[in-house]
Amino acid sequence: MQSMLNLAPADFAGLRYPCSCGRTHGVDIQKILIESGCIVKLPEVIRELGGKHVFILADNNTYAVCGEQVEALLSENGITHHSRVFVSETPLVPNEYAVGSALAAMEMEDDMILAIGSGTLNDTARLLSARTRLPYVIVATAPSMDGFASTVSPLILDGMKITIPAVYPVAIVADTAIMKDAPMPMLTAGFGDIIGKYTALADWRLARDINGEYYCNEVVELVEKAVEKCAANAAGLCVRDEEAVKAVTEALILSGIAIGLVGVSRPASGAEHHFSHYWEVIALQNGEEHPLHGNSVGVAAVISASLYELAKDELPENFVLPDKAHIIACQNAADACVDPKALGITKELFHESVLHAMEIRERYTILRFLDHKGLLPAFADILTERFYGETV
Numbered sequence: 001m002q003s004m005l006n007l008a009p010a011d012f013a014g015l016r017y018p019c020s021c022g023r024t025h026g027v028d029i030q031k032i033l034i035e036s037g038c039i040v041k042l043p044e045v046i047r048e049l050g051g052k053h054v055f056i057l058a059d060n061n062t063y064a065v066c067g068e069q070v071e072a073l074l075s076e077n078g079i080t081h082h083s084r085v086f087v088s089e090t091p092l093v094p095n096e097y098a099v100g101s102a103l104a105a106m107e108m109e110d111d112m113i114l115a116i117g118s119g120t121l122n123d124t125a126r127l128l129s130a131r132t133r134l135p136y137v138i139v140a141t142a143p144s145m146d147g148f149a150s151t152v153s154p155l156i157l158d159g160m161k162i163t164i165p166a167v168y169p170v171a172i173v174a175d176t177a178i179m180k181d182a183p184m185p186m187l188t189a190g191f192g193d194i195i196g197k198y199t200a201l202a203d204w205r206l207a208r209d210i211n212g213e214y215y216c217n218e219v220v221e222l223v224e225k226a227v228e229k230c231a232a233n234a235a236g237l238c239v240r241d242e243e244a245v246k247a248v249t250e251a252l253i254l255s256g257i258a259i260g261l262v263g264v265s266r267p268a269s270g271a272e273h274h275f276s277h278y279w280e281v282i283a284l285q286n287g288e289e290h291p292l293h294g295n296s297v298g299v300a301a302v303i304s305a306s307l308y309e310l311a312k313d314e315l316p317e318n319f320v321l322p323d324k325a326h327i328i329a330c331q332n333a334a335d336a337c338v339d340p341k342a343l344g345i346t347k348e349l350f351h352e353s354v355l356h357a358m359e360i361r362e363r364y365t366i367l368r369f370l371d372h373k374g375l376l377p378a379f380a381d382i383l384t385e386r387f388y389g390e391t392v
């Protein structure tokens, strides 16, 4: 069997791979399309997967992008369908209302769920799919986050962000000709979520070296290769170059697949994600808006890489640091944010998050490493001064 490294993202559908790490990795997604114009293949995909009566979930924005086109394609091909389109001025929140209202719109005859969107609609459809045991297909409209190929739904229930185990989509249809026209903050968010893999992978290496955690070299190389392709195309993102958008889309889908391959989110998420979640949780508690997940992750990758740089004399011998200068250069090339202040994070919240972001979850990262060494308070002061220009 050829190495995973040589597979195109679409080839991961249905993969069973005996890996050099000693495990057999698997992917339970049956169809992955990442191409320009691939939306026209949607009826074929649905039919192949047995869909005859399809429940379409969209919001007014994603419906405007390709909802009518999807409905027309299904009608032309004799696939019965009906839609629930959420209409809202503000972004749809993945809460009890979204889940309950979508469920109430379903019909007894439905045999497939089709979400048109990215974050929230995908997360809602994933949970519905898990509870109704109907397969779901995602038509991606924006390369904004890495949850397309994921098995968990992060939802806001009773005002708290929680992650519920759910299911994979049976198919992902990512038409890059559609996705390239997504709002620019969504493009940079997807890019930032990918750049965050540099520090996530550093945290995985650290956890292996310090705690002897399971680590898969092939999966790491796979993610690194996808990230490098995005980095090389960074400048193209600002001008909506389709190749750059495709690189980001592929990397986002691959990083979800990588999580599925190893059964833990190590290949995709480390301290940079804990910062992002911490800021989001505080914003939710205060009833404030927060940046898009990936835009926070991109900035937090700079912070995490800065912590590694400060800690370099304490790290295990020959430990390969995440390259802070490269991370900043990538974010700058894509015209994405590198500064927590510019992201809207207050100085107080920033300082607090360096000290407490690790409490978001029980996971070994550079933050816990520094905490064990007693260095976190001093480094929090150094970085707060660096980013906010005055001592605390």
Ligand SMILES: [Zn+2]
Binding pocket: 019, 020, 021, 022, 023, 025, 216, 217, 218, 219
């Ligand atoms: Zn492996």
Ligand SMILES: [Zn+2]
Binding pocket: 145, 146, 193, 273, 293, 294, 297
């Ligand atoms: Zn992420």
